[in-house]
Amino acid sequence: MDSANLIGSILIYDLDANQYFSNDFKWARKGQLPASTFKIANSIIALESGFVENDSTLFVWNGEKRRLKSWEQNLVFRDAFQLSCVPCYQELARKIGVKKMNYYLDKLNYGNMQVGANNIDSFWLEGDSRINQFQQIDFLIRLQQSELPISEHTELVIKRMMVMEDKEGFKLRGKTGWSIKNGNNNGWFVGYIERDDNTFFFATNIEPREQFEMDKFPMIRKDVTFNACQLMRIME
Numbered sequence: 001m002d003s004a005n006l007i008g009s010i011l012i013y014d015l016d017a018n019q020y021f022s023n024d025f026k027w028a029r030k031g032q033l034p035a036s037t038f039k040i041a042n043s044i045i046a047l048e049s050g051f052v053e054n055d056s057t058l059f060v061w062n063g064e065k066r067r068l069k070s071w072e073q074n075l076v077f078r079d080a081f082q083l084s085c086v087p088c089y090q091e092l093a094r095k096i097g098v099k100k101m102n103y104y105l106d107k108l109n110y111g112n113m114q115v116g117a118n119n120i121d122s123f124w125l126e127g128d129s130r131i132n133q134f135q136q137i138d139f140l141i142r143l144q145q146s147e148l149p150i151s152e153h154t155e156l157v158i159k160r161m162m163v164m165e166d167k168e169g170f171k172l173r174g175k176t177g178w179s180i181k182n183g184n185n186n187g188w189f190v191g192y193i194e195r196d197d198n199t200f201f202f203a204t205n206i207e208p209r210e211q212f213e214m215d216k217f218p219m220i221r222k223d224v225t226f227n228a229c230q231l232m233r234i235m236e
Contacts, residue, residue: 001206003151004220008206010228011133012044019230020134031130032205034111035177036084037188038124040150041045041139043081043161047103047154048094052077055157058090081161084176090121107132107149125179133203137192140201144192163190170195170235174202176221185214189221193234 001008001023009027013020021029030095046052055078066072071085080088093101098120105113111131124127142148146155162173173234174191184206192201204225208217229235 004224005209005212006206010204013137013201031132034124034131034177035179037175037177037190040175041110043158051095055161078161093121136203137201172194187221189225
């Protein structure tokens, strides 16, 4: 973290050993806005409530200008997730509505989200919603272990959408997130690595130090996580 000019925490959980590892357990217990890591839960809720059928459900672009060029097109659900299309998920959240969103958040036991009529399409990006790194990993363990109260279809679709790497020896599923609060950048990378012999869960939460080159921020979340996993011989 120091060499990358960052502050924050990398939290790793070894499933077989039932053991956590981190450079900063205190930071890992601090609640943060989930930002786009919430797209995992939001996708599950959208599938469970029937607003999307599968990962090929189409989101039609209305032609309005969006923050990223990659979002200015029709996107299937899988691509909306992987490209982290905020407008697509805001549309979904509005369809789901406050009552259903709170019902499913409680059912999934996902962090401490503050959802109301005035923030249904932004509560994961700004405001008082919080989740910490231990809660992120707890949620992912329950997903990976098929312990969430969701259908087999929903579980299959979300796990398929989350795949980032599928190589000989391991499969990586995950999601990044990035929020800006009062000018402060906060970055997430959460997920898990399935090997033949074990599964390792991770939740990285970082903030840049002064003089950090912000064009590196999107990749540095993954880089420091992968470096930690290589040091622990999780990824060879």
